[in-house]
Amino acid sequence: MSKKEVQTDLWVYEMLKQAAIPFDAQGSSVKEISEALKTASKKGTGNTGFPEYTCVVKDYLLVIEDKADLSKHVKRDDSSNISKEITAITDYAVNGAVFYGKHLAEHTSYKKVIAIGISGNQKKHLISPVYIDETEYYRELPVLESLISFNEANIDEYYTREILKEETRFEKETADILKDARILHEALRNHGTLLDTQKPLIVSGILLALRESEYKNFSIRDLTGDLIKTDGQKIYDAINANLKRANVAPEVKKDKILSQFSFIQDNVKLNEIDNQLKKTPLKYFAEYLDKTIYQSIRYTNSAEDYIGRFYGEFMSYSGGDGQTLGIILTPKHITELFCDLANLNSSDVVFDPCCGTAGFLIAALPNMLKHAENEAQKKHIRQKQLHGIELQPNMFTIATTNMILRGDGKSNLINDDFLKQNATKLQLKQATVGMMNPPYSQGSKQNPHLYELAFVEHLLDSLVTGARCIVIVPQSSMTGKTKEEKSIKKNILKHHTLEGVITLNKDTFYGVGVMxxxxxxxxxxxxxxxxxxxxxxxxxxxxxxAPHIGLIETESAKDKKQHLLDVWFDCMEAETKFCVKTTIEATDEWLHSFYYFNDEIPCEEAFIKTIGDYLTFEFSMVMQGREYLFQEDAHAKIK
Structure with missing residues (x-):
């Protein structure tokens, strides 16, 4: 075996370990698989044959063959099918993997067999899975970047998405959340005279009241439409009690939050019996929210910002103030990516100075809790290690509600202007991780302090030395076109270190038009x-x-995210079309597109195609009587 083949084997070995996939090399510890391999010779002699690796994950059998040379990845027959020729099976990764996969599907009890052909190295490679069953049927699946899709946590979802072609639980959940939000928005519109900013407050207020029902101080049954003590008053009292129970302090902070809910008490339309509903709208909303999302928020350890989802959906229908104020809520997969890039642990202190509905803090909480060693540490994380600032009172109220519902214990949120806060005082929070999605498109030459980069610099100044700071901003912020932005970039590098920039999907903020x-x-x-x-x-x-839903995860998302993290944390090299490593200047555009150039050496096929294209062009010109274009004095004749 050549040195290159050994290196490829070792690289695949490391990928399997990193993905936490149990495996055997050159055989199997599972008796029936080992027995079947005794007659699995690639040359069809009936003798023993061993794939590079076999893996059993739940009821799935993975068979892996690898080759060092990319040109030995797959060979196809005249019909473009995977060739069954003996030389193809012995010399090509995919062909060999499919051969072993079919043999094992036929001679073992495993009915879900995935053959995986891998070629190349960690920097430039192909990973091609092929699904096989005992009927000789096979289906080629999309090329992957890693093996993360096949570990115990992900393989069922991969099978559902890619092989069965069915929706996964998350997709159904996402669709259901948006459907619930649409139904509730229509009800709010039809049965309440509310401002756009009040609609999400109805949601968060009722959820706080429902939390108080666990202490027998509130019940939906008590919402009877009484004219003396209105349903709104009962909900408001429950909100007040729950804020006290959550130890929201100081008193002025609690009063500020309560004032946002005061309209619930005396809004006539909300508190009178609706002829169509046969109950007050508030009771209808409470029943609906209890049934649809309260249980999900209260009793599951999810990173999903349900209230933020409802807020975004309400604003999309009403054209509310969100975008006018530069408010763009961060999708769940991005808040979770922030946590992965920060490599959060149980000792971190997380600070979001533009917290909106608290999406980053909600994602950070379960991420940190899973690293906690005991209940005391979990309590400390909830009470002391999550901090946020939000300027807009209604958003601050929603964020506080969100954190209380997550059982954060104290809700360390402040309703204030982050840019007016003293950075040295903010450092006293001892934040080791800063996360931020600042207001967009608010800065100008007249208001340079509102540029996204100004928020970034102030956050960096507010963290302890060595803290990780992760922000999501428009790409235009990284180019620094204006004089003011260039100055901020220069100043950032004087005091802080840029680790890198990741260019995202243009549809990340679907419907907003931000890159x-x-x-x-x-x-x-x-x-x-x-x-x-x-x-x-x-x-x-x-x-x-996805139509009517927005941005959704496909079967390749986990694989691509794992590849990103592997490259970011230097677990593997990547081609420059994916990652460029370079020194920088403050005057550079801090984006991949600025530093990237195509350094790939053209393959022989591309060279032959280019020559063929040129000769075709020359022949066409000659046939049109324009052969002079190819003569030495062509330039002079054209003149």
Missing amino acids: PCIAIFTAGEPHDAEKLCKFINFENDGYKI
Whole structure:
């Protein structure tokens, strides 16, 4: 076996370990698989044959063959099918994997067999899965970047999505959330005279009241439409009690939140019996929310920002103030990606100074809790290690509600202007991780302090030395076109370190028209001129637009995310079309597209095609009497 073949085997071995997939090399510890391999010779002699690796994950059998040379990835017959010739089976990765997969499907009890042909190395490779069953049927599946889709946590979802072609639980859940939001929005519109900003407050207020029902101080049954003590008053009292129970302090903060809910008490239309509903709209809303999302928020450890989803859906229908104020809510897969890039642990203190509905904090909470060693540490995380600031009172109220519903214990949120906060005082929070999606498109030459980069710089100044800072901003922020933005970029590098920038899918903020990117910094450490930063093109992230739903995860999303994280954390090399490592200047455009150039050596097929195209063009010109174009004095004749 050549040195290159050994290196490929070792690389696949590391991928399997990293993906937490149990495996056997050159055989199997499972008796029936081992017995079947005794007659699995690739040459059809009936002798023993061993694939590079076999893996049993739940009731799935994975068979892996690898080759060092990309040209030995797959050979096809004249009908473009995977060739069954003996030389193809012995010399090509996919052909060999399919051969072993079919043999094992026929001679073992495993009915879900996935053959995987892998060629190349960690920097440039092909990973091609093929689904096989005992009937000799096979289906080629999309090429992958890693093996993460096949571990115990992901393989059922992969099978459902890619092989059965059915919706997964998450897709159904996403569709259901949006459907619930649409139904509730229509009810709010038809049965209540409400401002756009009040609609999400109805949702968050009722959810707080429902939380109080666990302590027998509130019941939906008590919402009777009484004219003396209205349903709104009962809900308001329950909200007040739950804020006290959550230890929301100081008193002025609790009063500020309560004031946002005061309209519930005396809104006539909300508190009178509706002829169509046969109950007050408030009771209808409470019943609906209890049935649809309260249980999901209260009793599951999900990173989903349900109230934020409802808020975004309400604003999309009403054309509310969200975008006018620069408010663009961050999708769940991005908040979770932030947590992965930050590599959160149980000792981190997370700070979001533009927290909106608290999406980043909601994603960080379960991520940190899973690393906690005991209940005392979990309690400390909830009470002391999550901090946020939000300027808009209604958004602040929603964020506070969100955190209370997650059982954060204290809700360390402040309703204030982040840019007016003293950075040295904010450092006293001892935040080790900063996460932010700042207001967009608010800055100008007249208001340079509102540029996205100004928010980024202030956040960096507010973190402890060595803290990780991750922000999602428009790509235009990283180009720094204006004089003011260029100055901010220069100043950032004087005091902080840019680790890299990840260009995102243009549809990340679907329907908004923002081209976003994620920038990652280390706070308090001046940027070394010789430092190599990573610039990654992650536009192809495995998410697509689904009609009536928006951005949804496809079967390749987990695989592509794992590839991104592997490259970011230097677990593997990547082609420059995906990641460029380079030193930077403040005057550069901090984006992959600025630093990337195509350094791939053309393959022989591409060279032959280019020559063929040129000769075809020359022949066409000659036939049109324009052979002079190819003569030495052509330029003079054209003149």
